[in-house]
């Protein structure tokens with residue numbers, strides 16, 4: 439792991455950049471919208487919590503717009519992005535932050551097996567993030583070589599066992615999968631994808647454990663700390679003068695930032711570097727060969743594409 443510190447000098451690169459963010463009404467999203475706005479960005483955020491969203495919009499002025507957007511609805515997200523482009527002309531930064539947790543454990547032995555459980559955590563946290571990434575990339579591609587930044591909010595539950603939260607954990611592991619599935623093809627297009635994995639952050643999501651956590655003296659994040667790490671990802675590659683956030687290995691793309699005690703730690707590079715150790719030298723070597731084949735020009739998972747090529751003699 440590498441401790442990555444925030445360098446406020448990079449904020450100037452955000453001036454007049456257009457940000458689209460899901461789930462901006464409360465908590466981490468609210469703080470992130472505020473930080474982007476204070477850095478001179480134009481922000482369009484979606485949410486389903488009308489009252490706090492309208493309140494934020496009116497506090498931050500005309501450069502910040504709120505639109506009702508249920509992140510699990512593809513058509514709502516299409517409208518959110520289309521509105522952002524029509525109001526501000528382009529989109530430079532996309533943040534998939536909307537998320538929710540159902541604290542009733544569907545795997546509890548006392549739960550009623552005959553009742554189909556809600557899969558809303560998957561719909562909001564994972565399907566919603568996939569929709570944001572797909573539509574977001576469509577707009578970021580329009581910036582041609584300038585590309586843009588896509589920041590996905592996962593969780594400590596994105597890589598760690600989280601008892602009592604199995605569906606939430608599956609959805610947040612999926613967000614890491616989304617980054618790993620997209621990063622290598624998005625990066626050559628100029629689109630940097632990074633993931634934030636917050637540990638305990640004092641928002642309404644953690645009300646059940648907050649007091650006990652505090653008594654244990656465990657590290658806590660304020661929503662502002664997580665918002666700052668999102669801004670860190672969106673600025674890391676933007677300096678014209680070669681400035682960086684200390685600790686950030688460049689290019690800053692395909693990274694995972696774990697946020698604990700208000701600090702950001704990059705963990706993906708170590709996971710990749712240590713692969714020969716946890717997978718074994720031999721397995722790691724042959725895996726690299728397979729990865730190389732899959733990434734090579736002309737390889738496609740789409741069997742129909744292969745047929746077309748063969749028919750065309752390509």
Ligand SMILES: NC(=O)c1ccc[n+]([C@@H]2O[C@H](COP(=O)([O-])OP(=O)(O)OC[C@H]3O[C@@H](n4cnc5c(N)ncnc54)[C@H](O)[C@@H]3O)[C@@H](O)[C@H]2O)c1
Pocket residue numbers: 460461462463464465466467484485486487507508509510535536537538562591592593594595635636637638639640641642643644661
């Ligand atoms: N608080 C933590 O300790 C913690 C830890 C790890 C990850 N996270 C993640 O951080 C993100 C922000 O959570 P938070 O802690 O700020 O909680 P929060 O409840 O304050 O914020 C979540 C936001 O998402 C919105 N939202 C929920 N469902 C939505 C939907 N269907 N469509 C659009 N918006 C929707 C909510 O209205 C709210 O504004 C979430 O993705 C959450 O899973 C939080």
